[in-house]
Amino acid sequence: xxxxxxRATVEAAQAGAEWAWSRLYRDLAGxxxxxxxxxxxVEAEDLLGEVFVQVARNIGSFRGDARSFRSWVFTIxxxxxxxxxxYRSRRPVEPNDIDRGGGPGGDVExxxxxxxxxxxxxxxxxxxTPGQQTVLxxxxxxxxxxxxxxxxxxxxxxAVKALQRRGLERLREIIETEGVPL
Amino acid sequence: MKDFEPLxxxxxxxxxxDRETPGLEAWAGxxxxxxxxxxxxxxxxxxxxxxxxxxxxxxxxxxxxxxxxRRSPATWRRRTVFAGLFSTLxxxxxxxxxxxxxxxxxxxxxxxxxxxxxxFIERNFVGEDELDQxxxxxxxxxxxxxxLESDEAQTQTQNQQGQDLEGQQxQNQQGPDLEGQQxQNQQGQDLEGQQxQTQMQTQSDEQSQTQTxxxxxxxxxxxxxxxxxxxxxxxx
Numbered sequence: 581x582x583x584x585x586x587r588a589t590v591e592a593a594q595a596g597a598e599w600a601w602s603r604l605y606r607d608l609a610g611x612x613x614x615x616x617x618x619x620x621x622v623e624a625e626d627l628l629g630e631v632f633v634q635v636a637r638n639i640g641s642f643r644g645d646a647r648s649f650r651s652w653v654f655t656i657x658x659x660x661x662x663x664x665x666x667y668r669s670r671r672p673v674e675p676n677d678i679d680r681g682g683g684p685g686g687d688v689e690x691x692x693x694x695x696x697x698x699x700x701x702x703x704x705x706x707x708x709t710p711g712q713q714t715v716l717x718x719x720x721x722x723x724x725x726x727x728x729x730x731x732x733x734x735x736x737x738x739a740v741k742a743l744q745r746r747g748l749e750r751l752r753e754i755i756e757t758e759g760v761p762l
Numbered sequence: 763m764k765d766f767e768p769l770x771x772x773x774x775x776x777x778x779x780d781r782e783t784p785g786l787e788a789w790a791g792x793x794x795x796x797x798x799x800x801x802x803x804x805x806x807x808x809x810x811x812x813x814x815x816x817x818x819x820x821x822x823x824x825x826x827x828x829x830x831x832r833r834s835p836a837t838w839r840r841r842t843v844f845a846g847l848f849s850t851l852x853x854x855x856x857x858x859x860x861x862x863x864x865x866x867x868x869x870x871x872x873x874x875x876x877x878x879x880x881x882f883i884e885r886n887f888v889g890e891d892e893l894d895q896x897x898x899x900x901x902x903x904x905x906x907x908x909x910l911e912s913d914e915a916q917t918q919t920q921n922q923q924g925q926d927l928e929g930q931q932x933q934n935q936q937g938p939d940l941e942g943q944q945x946q947n948q949q950g951q952d953l954e955g956q957q958x959q960t961q962m963q964t965q966s967d968e969q970s971q972t973q974t975x976x977x978x979x980x981x982x983x984x985x986x987x988x989x990x991x992x993x994x995x996x997x998x
Binding site: 594613625700701748 | 769805
């Protein structure tokens with residue numbers, strides 16, 4: 581999207597134009613939903629809707645270009661995912677969850693990865709540490725810089741860079757040792 | 763299988779920016795596949811609902827003000843934590859001071875402390891007896907001050923009286939001695955009284971003499987009349 585076109589779209593979205601929101605959603609909903617699923621969100625589509633409601637609440641204060649907007653939306657998604665995990669960790673156990681083998685004590689992240697499909701690269705990411713997954717997904721899907729990720733995660737840029745380097749190294753090891761077809 | 767060359771930070775940035783990186787084609791393929799496969803598709807009906815909710819939310823919200831209307835949760839949490847730490851620290855200091863004071867008083871009363879410590883405590887800490895002594899001294903000083911002030915007031919009164927007496931002296935042209943003046947004044951007053959009494963006595967004497975004279979005159983006249991009458995009787 582051209583800068584002028586993007587600026588007009590954001591101004592229309594601030595005024596509540598449905599066409600503008602439809603356009604922003606079309607550009608970003610897929611990567612954001614992929615990030616949420618890859619990071620183990622149980623009800624990822626509901627969470628995606630909450631992310632865009634939060635974007636709509638705060639879009640009046642947004643200033644920047646298309647790349648900044650993308651990074652900003654992914655930052656909101658990152659925080660909403662953390663909120664969802666905290667909420668689920670406090671949720672009381674329901675019998676239906678136990679029957680299905682789920683519940684708060686289960687590995688919801690692994691379950692979400694299993695439900696994601698047979699995409700090999702996403703499964704590969706699931707074998708990294710949570711920190712490495714977050715950094716690589718925010719870099720690959722959200723186009724966030726090292727500094728932006730460090731600010732979002734509350735870490736130092738050097739620590740984020742180390743997570744990125746170790747994550748890529750781990751991916752290389754898995755692909756080379758296990759012969760993952762790419 | 764493709765070979766994966768070790769990645770430098772510069773190469774990683776080039777791969778993520780979709781720039782051509784000679785010798786790193788394997789990495790470029792992996793990153794491209796991750797981006798494709800990690801991007802999920804959204805159900806059209808769900809997408810429509812999300813877009814509608816976002817548009818309605820943007821319309822219903824007021825225009826954002828440049829100044830935040832309330833504190834952020836992080837600020838509130840930080841303030842609460844620091845307030846708790848501060849109050850806890852003050853409580854510990856108070857309890858520690860009280861404990862040290864109690865222990866020092868107990869040990870000091872039992873005369874276990876060495877002389878140097880006792881001297882230090884005597885120099886730096888004041889007991890109830892010392893406080894009573896200080897209070898007594900303050901009261902004594904206050905009493906002395908009140909007495910001095912009352913003496914000064916009396917002196918001023920006497921001076922005022924002296925000034926009045928000087929005025930009287932000038933009027934009476936009498937001597938400088940105050941007591942003499944007073945005595946003289948008293949004497950003068952007595953003299954005046956005596957004079958007045960004398961005058962009154964004189965007047966009364968005169969009156970009485972007059973009356974006596976009148977009375978005697980009358981009596982003489984009566985006698986004369988009686989003599990005349992007797993002479994008349996004798997003559998007759």
